[in-house]
Amino acid sequence: MPHTIHATQPIQGQKPGTSGLRKKVAVFQQPHFLENFVQAIFLAVPELKGGTLILGGDGRYLNEIALQTILKMAAANGVARLLVGQHGLLSTPAASHLIRLHQAVGGIILSASHNPGGPQGDFGIKFNAGNGGPAPEKLTDAIYAATLQVHEYHLSNAPDIDLAVVGEVEFAGMRVSVVDPVADYAVLMQQLLDFDAIRAWIAAGHTLRLDALHAVGGPYAIRLFEDMLGAPMNSVRNAAPQPDFAGGHPDPNPVYCADLVDTMQGRGAPDFGAAFDGDADRNMILGRDFVLTPSDSLAVLAANAALIPQFKGRLTGVARSMPTSRAVDSVAKALGIDCYETPTGWKFFGNLLDAGRIQLCGEESYGTGADHVREKDGIWAALAWLNLVAVRKQSVAQIVQAHWAQFGRHFYSRHDYEGLSVAAGDVVLATLRSKLPGLVNTLVAGLCVTLADDFAYTDSVDGSLSQQQGIRIEFAGGSRVVFRLSGTGTEGATLRVYLEHYTAEVSEQAQETQSALKAVIAAAEELAGIYANTGRTVADVVT
Ligand code: VG1
Ligand code: CO
Numbered sequence: 001m002p003h004t005i006h007a008t009q010p011i012q013g014q015k016p017g018t019s020g021l022r023k024k025v026a027v028f029q030q031p032h033f034l035e036n037f038v039q040a041i042f043l044a045v046p047e048l049k050g051g052t053l054i055l056g057g058d059g060r061y062l063n064e065i066a067l068q069t070i071l072k073m074a075a076a077n078g079v080a081r082l083l084v085g086q087h088g089l090l091s092t093p094a095a096s097h098l099i100r101l102h103q104a105v106g107g108i109i110l111s112a113s114h115n116p117g118g119p120q121g122d123f124g125i126k127f128n129a130g131n132g133g134p135a136p137e138k139l140t141d142a143i144y145a146a147t148l149q150v151h152e153y154h155l156s157n158a159p160d161i162d163l164a165v166v167g168e169v170e171f172a173g174m175r176v177s178v179v180d181p182v183a184d185y186a187v188l189m190q191q192l193l194d195f196d197a198i199r200a201w202i203a204a205g206h207t208l209r210l211d212a213l214h215a216v217g218g219p220y221a222i223r224l225f226e227d228m229l230g231a232p233m234n235s236v237r238n239a240a241p242q243p244d245f246a247g248g249h250p251d252p253n254p255v256y257c258a259d260l261v262d263t264m265q266g267r268g269a270p271d272f273g274a275a276f277d278g279d280a281d282r283n284m285i286l287g288r289d290f291v292l293t294p295s296d297s298l299a300v301l302a303a304n305a306a307l308i309p310q311f312k313g314r315l316t317g318v319a320r321s322m323p324t325s326r327a328v329d330s331v332a333k334a335l336g337i338d339c340y341e342t343p344t345g346w347k348f349f350g351n352l353l354d355a356g357r358i359q360l361c362g363e364e365s366y367g368t369g370a371d372h373v374r375e376k377d378g379i380w381a382a383l384a385w386l387n388l389v390a391v392r393k394q395s396v397a398q399i400v401q402a403h404w405a406q407f408g409r410h411f412y413s414r415h416d417y418e419g420l421s422v423a424a425g426d427v428v429l430a431t432l433r434s435k436l437p438g439l440v441n442t443l444v445a446g447l448c449v450t451l452a453d454d455f456a457y458t459d460s461v462d463g464s465l466s467q468q469q470g471i472r473i474e475f476a477g478g479s480r481v482v483f484r485l486s487g488t489g490t491e492g493a494t495l496r497v498y499l500e501h502y503t504a505e506v507s508e509q510a511q512e513t514q515s516a517l518k519a520v521i522a523a524a525e526e527l528a529g530i531y532a533n534t535g536r537t538v539a540d541v542v543t
Contacts, residue, residue, distance in 0.1 A: 003076070006152045011036050014147045016140045018345045018487030020126025022112045025062055027490075028123045032153070038070055038108070039153035040146035041127050042077040044139065047105045049078035054098045054128075056090025056181065057110030058216040058279040059241035060117035064088050066110055066125070068160045075172035076154035082174055085181035088163050089241060091216045091280035093369070093377035094185040096132035100373065101184055105130055111216075111279040114251035115490065118244030122490050133350035133374030137466060140347075181216075182223045189224060189380060192310035192372055193387045198229050201390035208235045209270040210382065211260050214246040217280035220379045229386075250277050252284035252366050252378070253543040254291055265289055272389060272396065274382035281346075282366040283378035285385050287396025292385075295325035295412050298362035300403050301384060302331045305360065307391045308384055310370060317358035319349055322455050322470055323482040323498040324364040325410040334407070343457045343469035344484065350374055351461035364414060364498065401509075408504035410478075411516040415539035416486075417495040417530065424534045425485050425493025432471045432483055432528055439473070445522035447475035455482075473527065478502030481524045497524050497539070514542070 011033045014021055021037055028034055042048055053074055057063040067088045074082050083098055084090075090098070092109055099107045112124035127135045127143065135143065156172040169176050189195075202208070208231045212218035218239030225231045238246070249256045252275035264273045264286045273286035285292040302318050305311035317338035320328050332339035340358060342348035346367065352358045353371045362368040367376035368384075385396070392399055439452035451474040456467045470484035479501045486494035499520045503509060508516070524530070531537055 003157055004152050004154050005035070012148050012150060013144070014040070015144050016126070019113060019134060020109070020124050022115060022122055022124040022488055022490055024490050025119055025121060025123045028062060028066070034066055034069060034125065035073065035153045035155070036147055036150050037125060037143075038073050039150045040143050041108065042073070043146040043150065044142040045106060045127070050080050051105035052081040052083070052102055053079045054083050054090070054095055054102065054104050054107035056085035056095050057088055058091070058113070059087070059089050059243065060112065060123065060245070060278065061119055061121065061243040062123045063110050063243070064163065066123070067163065069155070070108055071161055071171065071176070072156040072158060073154060075156040075158065075174040079174050081177070083177045083179050084163065086163060086166050086178055089181045089216055089219065091181070091185070091220055091379070093281055093373045093375045093380065094181055094220070096128060096373035096375040097185050097188055098179075099128055099130065099132040103130070107132075109279070113279050113488070114249070114277040114282060115488065116245065116249050117278065118247065121244065128374070131350060131354050131374050133353070134345070134347040136347050136350060136464075138464065182220050185220065186223055186228065188372060189383055190228070192380070193383045194309055194391060195229065197390040198383070198386045201386070202230050206272070207270040209260065209263055209273045210236045211252075211257060211275040212236060212239045212280075213248060213250040213252065213257070213275060213277070214238045214240065214242040215250045215276065215278045215280065216241050217276035217378060220280060221276070224379060224383065245278065252277050252282050254284070255541050255543055257284060261286065261291060272386060274385070276378035277366070280378045281376040283368060283381040284366050285382065285396065290395070290397035290400065292396060292400060293325070293364075293412050294362060294366045294368060295320070295327050295364050295410060296400055296403070297368055297381070297385070298324065298360070299327035299331050299407070300388070300400060301368065302328050302335070302360055303403060303407070304388050304392070308387050310372065311359060315359050316356070317352070319352055319358045319361040321345070321348070321363040322472065323414075323484065323496070324362060325412040325500045326480075326502070327407065327410040328362070330407045343455065343466050345487070346376055348457065348459070348466070351459055355461045357461070364412065404509050405506050408502055409509040411501040411503070411511070411513050413499045413513055413517055414543050415497040415499065416541040417497070417534060417536050418489070418540040419491055420493045420495060420534050420536075422493045425495055427533045428495055428528050428530065429471065429483065429485060431533060435527060436471070444475075445519060445526050447479060447519055447523050450474045450476050475520070475523065479520045481520050481527070483524075483528055495530070495534070497528070497530075499524065
């Protein structure tokens with residue numbers, strides 16, 4: 001029988017960030033904390049009553065306990081049908097696909113994505129809407145408002161469900177299907193990409209090294225790359241999802257995957273490498289002796305869309321988050337297709353994808369995706385790149401260098417200053433905002449400012465306005481710096497400084513990235529006074 005619990009210590013006012021609600025595990029372990037947020041979802045989305053809900057997570061610490069609670073709350077709140085991944089696992093893109101496939105009202109995804117896990121790590125929860133995408137701001141605002149009102153929540157007192165067994169069960173009046181997390185997703189991938197070409201390329205003796213970083217991408221990568229495409233066993237490393245990601249940082253970038261970058265160097269290195277984050281929506285792509293930046297990845301995929309079955313003859317628009325380099329803009333211009341600039345966070349691509357205005361989009365933070373789901377998709381990105389490599393019969397490095405020769409190179413780097421006090425982060429942004437008026441046409445560290453604003457975005461589909469999405473400063477000659485505060489961290493504030501420099505000269509394209517960005521880095525310091533305002537002289541993470 002369902003029963004109602006009156007929260008004796010209501011924990012209200014939980015505000016979702018860039019990508020759902022993310023907190024330390026200990027915060028989620030407080031009595032009623034998770035339940036308050038979940039009940040707020042049921043309040044904000046009344047259609048869930050009588051509807052279908054998708055549920056799964058990235059396998060991190062607390063995943064299974066939280067899933068059992070949510071199952072009981074879903075039953076008590078009148079959900080008719082619920083699909084949950086076996087062992088509670090679903091990658092974020094696979095959850096997005098299941099929502100769409102089953103025309104579910106939405107999905108609850110338990111993940112803190114690229115943040116570390118384990119008892120000392122982070123946990124997260126996010127609601128995705130019926131289009132399969134992260135709740136738009138209107139909905140996250142409604143969920144937040146509901147968290148302020150929850151005084152009680154509904155919970156069935158039925159015993160736990162065995163999530164190890166695939167099959168259908170009746171659970172306190174709700175039909176529950178425990179599903180293979182990979183099966184439907186794998187079918188979808190086969191429909192989108194040139195599996196025959198990839199299979200032939202692998203059969204010819206080319207080698208792969210894929211790193212799942214002990215997270216949920218492992219089972220997906222094994223099924224697709226090894227079982228279906230014929231890569232030798234052990235092509236996928238760290239494939240068994242662990243609750244604490246083996247103590248690592250499940251963030252696919254050259255800093256946290258330094259060992260993979262090393263493996264990809266020199267004679268005898270694999271031909272193709274990739275890594276995925278905690279919930280397998282991010283990707284890093286590498287070739288032998290080559291690390292691809294996500295901004296270039298997006299641009300190259302757009303330029304080669306005709307070689308990818310999914311896009312063939314139907315690419316009418318692309319989008320990038322504002323801090324992502326403008327490499328894709330040049331491609332869109334050359335192809336004569338639309339190019340949109342959105343705020344950081346995948347939710348801002350949703351309307352454009354739904355309206356058919358874009359088919360491909362990406363973020364500088366190792367996120368690439370397309371209109372087959374409404375999330376970024378790490379495994380898909382690696383498959384799409386293999387598709388290119390196999391069809392063009394060229395290495396990753398050759399493809400990207402040819403791209404730069406044609407379109408010019410956008411050098412790109414992100415400098416993160418982590419664990420600042422919230423006050424210090426705010427001071428940096430306030431300093432920048434105060435300087436914006438009158439900045440255009442002045443010189444900063446020798447660079448002439450051509451644009452200076454606090455990025456505001458009007459969604460061209462629903463007209464909604466999102467303000468203060470990052471400070472954007474452009475310089476003559478194609479350099480740019482962007483500043484914003486992270487919305488996914490769980491400790492203090494993280495300042496992100498995004499640096500870009502363009503050159504059309506092939507002779508300049510072989511430079512080392514940080515030295516190519518020297519002038520922009522100096523301009524960033526002069527503008528933001530990072531040292532004066534935070535005491536920091538070097539960034540914690542440079543990608
Ligand atoms: C970061 C990235 C952003 C990404 C978000 C969620 O947000 O910068 O591009 O969409 O993480 O990615 P922020 O606010 O910390 O900069 V994931 O893989 O956590 O779902
Ligand atoms: Co992620």
